[in-house]
Structure formats: C-alpha cells, structure tokens
Amino acid sequence: MKVIVKRACGHTTAEALYGSAAERERKTRWLDRSVCTACYRAAELTQAQCQTSTLPTLTGSQAQIDWATTIRAGALIQVDAVGDHCTTPADQVLFAELHDRLTNITAAAWWISQRGASAHVLLNAVRTSSPT
Ligand SMILES: [Zn+2]
Numbered sequence: 001m002k003v004i005v006k007r008a009c010g011h012t013t014a015e016a017l018y019g020s021a022a023e024r025e026r027k028t029r030w031l032d033r034s035v036c037t038a039c040y041r042a043a044e045l046t047q048a049q050c051q052t053s054t055l056p057t058l059t060g061s062q063a064q065i066d067w068a069t070t071i072r073a074g075a076l077i078q079v080d081a082v083g084d085h086c087t088t089p090a091d092q093v094l095f096a097e098l099h100d101r102l103t104n105i106t107a108a109a110w111w112i113s114q115r116g117a118s119a120h121v122l123l124n125a126v127r128t129s130s131p132t
Helices: 020-033 039-049 062-083 089-104 110-113 119-128
Strands: 002-006 012-016
Touching: 002 020, 012 020, 039 062, 062 089, 062 110, 062 119, 089 119
Parallel strands: none
Antiparallel strands: 002 012
C-alpha cells in the first residue's frame, strides 16, 4: 500500500507500507517524525563538510566531491580512533605520517573507491603507496 506522507522536514514522500494495520500505522508515525532522504543526505553532507573543513579540497565532479566528503569524514573518525591506540612514540610518528598522507589524498574517486574500507585498510593503502 503506497501512501503520501508529510515528513518532519516539510517535504512529502510516497512510501510503500506493508504489514498489519498496526505496523503500517507505526511506520507512518515514524515517517511523520523523520526527515526525507534528500534532507537527511544534505544534513549528513553539511556535517561532513564541517568535520573536514581544514582538510585539502577534494577534486572531481560535484557529485563525487559531495559523496567523497561524507565518506572521508566517516573514514577519518575511524582512523583517528586507531591513532588513539598508538602508545609508543615510534607508533605515534608512523601514525601521524600515514594520517598526513591519507588526509592529503584529494581525489574524490579514490575515497569513493575506498568506501566501506576499515581504518586499517586505509592506513595500509597509504603505507604501501609511494608518497605523493
Ligand atoms: Zn526533506
């Protein structure tokens, strides 16, 4: 059953609802209180832009840059968490070097190709690549 729902952001969306009447009612109430996908993605992008505002500007098409900005922001949160576990000075120096190489990758296409990669995979990718 497809219904038109007015979302919390003010947009209306067509939503397919399944299940019992109670389940459809519960889903409709949830949709009423949540923002649409476009508004969710716009907020996610704005947050990612704030998180990475001090980093080099990404290059690529605008759609690639927008997508990669979100990917890079999420990836760097994970990478920074790895850095928190570097306890020896040698590890901290190595981590800082790899982090610096990673944050200086400006090709949006590279970040998109790495989406979903763990922090360790990202750090290993820059460790095994030659410095640019
Ligand atoms: Zn919206």
